[in-house]
């Protein structure tokens with residue numbers, strides 16, 4: 173309950189330009205300043221008042237939004253131009269429709285998203301290992317947010333050094349990518365930090381990690397992206413190894429390292445090898 177206080181304060185700030193007009197109008201029309209006239213004055217248009225709140229953190233620092241916004245400048249794999257215009261009005265009230273109805277089109281591996289095993293394995297794809305088959309239990313639960321040494325990719329040596337305790341099943345890796353704000357740069361950057369081949373193998377063989385989160389578009393370094401995805405996504409049915417779910421393109425700036433409850437919810441896109449996901453961390 174104590175957290176409620178942040179909300180009114182927030183709105184007060186947004187209303188400030190109009191609040192001045194409010195007070196003035198109240199002072200001239202009524203002597204009772206304690207109960208100002210709530211009517212919106214003519215010179216304070218509705219568009220001035222309606223400013224939506226956009227936040228990264230909720231409930232006084234308890235809930236962190238770790239998903240990125242989808243905007244035309246969102247970087248896109250191997251592209252210099254970014255996502256581009258991905259959202260448009262299919263029907264609009266200005267054009268006589270009863271409602272505004274937006275349409276969208278983009279790769280399922282855009283922005284904050286998850287990979288399904290079918291992304292890099294033909295036989296999994298053909299066998300319908302799509303995003304609808306990902307385990308919601310893995311996608312939701314205790315997770316460790318760790319800082320990777322900023323001068324390194326995620327090698328076996330780095331993995332060892334991170335000392336992820338046995339039993340930890342979900343790890344989000346914050347790397348140099350966050351400091352470089354790569355997810356906010358339109359042009360795709362191949363020099364991003366990711367797992368190396370030996371790092372991926374070490375993780376599979378020596379940890380209990382079942383969910384890996386990273387702060388750029390791929391979990392693995394560019395040059396070996398596909399073979400490393402193979403190492404991580406292989407175990408689904410073959411050896412009954414752990415199923416590892418990859419969450420890519422997370423927004424991890426401004427969140428203290430430590431233990432959280434992660435919640436990632438991909439869409440139930442039947443047949444799809446990936447899906448945008450809303451991911452949050454709860455303290």
Ligand SMILES: *[C@@H]1O[C@H](CO)[C@@H](O)[C@H](O)[C@H]1NC(C)=O
Pocket residue numbers: 261263264265266267271272
């Ligand atoms: C969208 O809907 C609002 C009403 O909610 C309307 O005022 C506005 O003109 C519409 N926008 C377009 C582009 O049609």
Ligand SMILES: *[C@@H]1O[C@H](CO)[C@@H](O)[C@H](O)[C@H]1NC(C)=O
Pocket residue numbers: 261262263264266267
């Ligand atoms: C409204 O209709 C015109 C004419 O068909 C079209 O050029 C315009 O893009 C439409 N605008 C919206 C917001 O749908």
Ligand SMILES: *[C@@H]1O[C@H](CO)[C@@H](O)[C@H](O)[C@H]1NC(C)=O
Pocket residue numbers: 322323324325348362363364365366393394395
């Ligand atoms: C990580 O690997 C990429 C691609 O192999 C490379 O360009 C980059 O410099 C490396 N980053 C660090 C911090 O070592």
